[in-house]
Amino acid sequence: MRPVRSAARAMLASLFVVDGVRHLINPEAKVESARWILDKVGPMLEKTDPRIPTDPRTIVRAKAAADVVAGLALATGHLTRPAAAVLAAGLVPTTAASLGSPSEDQPTSLLKNLGLLGGLLLAAADTEGRPGLRYRTTHAVDRSQRAMKRAAKTAKRDARIAAMSAAAARKLPG
Template identity: 35%
Template sequence: MSIVRLFARPLLATGFVAVGVERLRNVDQTAEQLAPTLKRIGSTVPSAASLAANPTMVARVLGYTQVGAASLLGMGKMSRLASLLLAGTAALNAVVEYRNADASTAQERKDRRYQLLKNLSLIGGVLLSAVDTNGRPGLAWRANHLATDTGRKTRAVSKSVKKSTRKQLAAVSNAASDIVGS
């Protein structure tokens, strides 16, 4: 693990741990903030209506997910999955905070915009972390190289078989000529 990863992951994770703990400490307030967004999701996606009906449970799940995924990211364990989970919770958090922020004055609108930009920056950070392969090749690279190597080996075997077949056909032809006596 590089020195940058050693420090960057825990630094990125600390904000998510703090927000997750705060969500768990104030579950009722978080549920109240989530309720309008969950109602909208429930009306748009009927299969999510049961989740939308229980904002307290969603608030707890979000809190535990943020604390757990951020802890995993900070420790460098399953960091790609943890980053994807954090990106999802951060996106929901961005929507909820933006919708619930006061925007009656110019300063409040400015604060709401900065909060949204901060949340989008965090989403970008965890998405970068989600595609980080720790300096090892990713699955796409491995699959591409496996296909390339397989094609190259197949062509080499094919050439070898053709050459061998030609030699065998020449030997059979010579043997047939000897038998016929031409």
């Protein structure tokens, strides 16, 4: 299953890497859709932290850089779950922007983005057949509880043996 996972991740990531590089070189193609989103979210960002840039060109380049880095991480198998989560989070405003821009290919774009989002969510949840963090922590707690019960039982038995040995020793002459 490993080669299938690796190939699927590389194919999924390729779109983000290629688009990211394209938008790093020429951010003007996405500035208008970014402006549409920033008109709605920009005032909230300025209230939250005035250091966050609200220039559409800067936002497009930052998202493109994040897409390239996360896409390369996903494609190469390094930090695949966080990389997929970053790509999925970046895809949400992109999908919202495509909804706001009237075009002929809007339904196709929406379905493509939803399909990519589904693939990214699967990649973010994929543990590659290994137990997930929740499973490991639950079982670690269970193992420690069993170990504590065993230790308590052993301590009681040892205390009982020690008490019987002390009683027997008191009965001995001398």
